[in-house]
Amino acid sequence: MTAVRLTAWARGRVQGVGFRWWTRARALELGLVGWARNTPDGRVEIVAEGSREACASLLELLRGGDAPGRVDGVVERWSEAKGGSAGFVER
Structure with missing residues (x-):
């Protein structure tokens, strides 16, 4: 499995x-860091x-309407994984 990096920006009432x-909870369920x-x-x-499949699943969830608040849109960028992360954290 080749790991990929998904960078996404969610806009709306998300803070x-x-x-x-x-x-974070969804990413951990999908095995992402x-x-x-x-x-x-x-x-x-x-x-x-993580895997492209897991990252794509997270992207679908971000756009799916079940997230807290209100997501008006999500823009994404795909790239090669850089590694170095352990777990998934809120910053």
Whole structure:
């Protein structure tokens, strides 16, 4: 299995509603490593590494409507995994 890196930015009402915690829980269920953090412009940035399938599943969940708050859109970028992460954390 070749690991990939998904970097995603979720916009909407995603800060102060448990979105990062929810994202962390979903990522851990999928066996991903990485982090989620609030950005100054009100979005949440998510960086996840693992199989392409697991990362794509996380992306679907982010867009799926079951996340806390309100997600108005998610933009993603795919790249090669960089490694170095253990677990999935909220920053």
